[in-house]
Amino acid sequence: QKEVEQNSGPLSVPEGAIASLNCTYSDRVSQSFFWYRQYSGKSPELIMSIYSNGDKEDGRFTAQLNKASQYVSLLIRDSQPSDSATYLCAVFTGGGNKLTFGTGTQLKVEL
Amino acid sequence: DVKVTQSSRYLVKRTGEKVFLECVQDMDHENMFWYRQDPGLGLRLIYFSYDVKMKEKGDIPEGYSVSREKKERFSLILESASTNQTSMYLCASSLRVEYIQPQHFGDGTRLSIL
Numbered sequence: 001q002k003e004v005e006q007n008s009g010p011l012s013v014p015e016g017a018i019a020s021l022n023c024t025y026s027d028r029v030s031q032s033f034f035w036y037r038q039y040s041g042k043s044p045e046l047i048m049s050i051y052s053n054g055d056k057e058d059g060r061f062t063a064q065l066n067k068a069s070q071y072v073s074l075l076i077r078d079s080q081p082s083d084s085a086t087y088l089c090a091v092f093t094g095g096g097n098k099l100t101f102g103t104g105t106q107l108k109v110e111l
Numbered sequence: 112d113v114k115v116t117q118s119s120r121y122l123v124k125r126t127g128e129k130v131f132l133e134c135v136q137d138m139d140h141e142n143m144f145w146y147r148q149d150p151g152l153g154l155r156l157i158y159f160s161y162d163v164k165m166k167e168k169g170d171i172p173e174g175y176s177v178s179r180e181k182k183e184r185f186s187l188i189l190e191s192a193s194t195n196q197t198s199m200y201l202c203a204s205s206l207r208v209e210y211i212q213p214q215h216f217g218d219g220t221r222l223s224i225l
Contacts, residue, residue: 034213043201043216044154051211088154090214098169099214103153 003027004091006102014110019076021105023089026070033065033072036088038104044088048074079109113138115217117202123223130189132220134202142205143185144214145169145177147198154201160185192224 005024013019021035032051036044050056050063050072062075072091076083086104093100118133136143144159146169156169158177166177174196178186185204189196199221203214 032211043219046213046215049211049213098156101154103151 002102003100004089004102006087006089006105008103009106010108011105012108012110013079015079015081017079019079019083019107019109021074021076021087021089021107023072023074023091023102024070025072025089025091025100027091027093028067028070030067030070030091030093032092033063034090034092034099035061035063035074036090036101038086038088040085076107079107081109081111083107084109113140113204113215115202115204115215117200117217117220119220120218121221121223123225124189124192125225126192126194128189128192130192130222130224132187132189132200132202132222134185134187134204134217135183136185136204136215137183138204138206138215139182140204140215141182141207142212142214143179144203144205145175145185145187146201146203147171147196148201148219149198157187194224196222197224198222 035048038044048063050065056063060077064073086106088104089102114137116135145157146154160166160179176188201219202217205212205214
């Protein structure tokens with residue numbers, strides 16, 4: 001089992017819709033969780049971090065964390081074509097002092 | 112804003128050459144990291160450093176070495192480049208060794224080994 005798993009996609013949503021991106025992780029002691037956005041040919045850019053169970057909102061982005069289910073998600077409201085990118089989930093395990101990345105979900109927002 | 116600068120965006124080298132990739136950060140971060148990113152495999156950690164002259168192996172250190180002589184600079188060295196080291200290389204830094212600190216990435220170096 002991979003440490004951090006994401007559906008590779010592509011996930012296609014119409015402009016204005018809510019995009020829902022999901023991530024599961026295997027290490028129960030994981031302490032912090034990050035979402036990065038990566039445009040084609042570019043480097044990852046941090047967009048959200050979350051550390052405790054529940055929801056965290058920042059503009060059109062909402063991160064959701066459920067540690068009991070080992071599940072973290074990213075919701076993008078009012079999706080725009082500029083949101084089309086690959087979204088990487090990253091999980092920090094304190095014991096290993098390492099940030100482990102999923103392979104990313106490709107999101108396509110269609111006009 | 113955090114600024115992580117990688118010396119080259121694109122680099123072409125030949126098999127057997129010694130290759131140096133340089134990374135500089137301007138935010139006095141303690142931690143620096145080198146990753147490679149390949150399609151279908153995601154980001155894989157090569158080496159990281161949490162202090163000057165300190166280094167730790169990541170998941171795929173074979174064929175690579177690193178150097179951190181100054182806090183702001185972290186170099187990745189391919190001792191004898193091989194074609195399977197053709198990849199996108201990403202440098203990142205974070206403030207401290209604490210779980211709440213995110214990593215910030217440079218623009219990446221796309222390295223081709225011929």
